[in-house]
Amino acid sequence: MYYLADEKLRSAVEKYGLERTMACRTLYQIVKLYKVGLVTETVGRRAEAMMAQMCPKELVDIVAQTAD
Numbered sequence: 001m002y003y004l005a006d007e008k009l010r011s012a013v014e015k016y017g018l019e020r021t022m023a024c025r026t027l028y029q030i031v032k033l034y035k036v037g038l039v040t041e042t043v044g045r046r047a048e049a050m051m052a053q054m055c056p057k058e059l060v061d062i063v064a065q066t067a068d
Contacts, residue, residue, distance in 0.1 A: 031044060034048075
């Protein structure tokens with residue numbers, strides 16, 4: 001999988017698990033798209049709520065560095 005090539009994601013996967021890390025990265029990307037107007041408000045707000053609920057700040061900080 002491509003995530004193994006990125007040292008930051010690899011360490012996040014080891015600490016938080018693959019599913020949680022990739023889910024948080026996906027949610028982060030959706031929120032980022034929402035903030036620039038490329039995703040609807042409903043989807044963006046739901047992604048923000050889900051991210052706040054399941055993604056620790058440390059993990060969000062890591063995925064923010066790896067998101068496009």
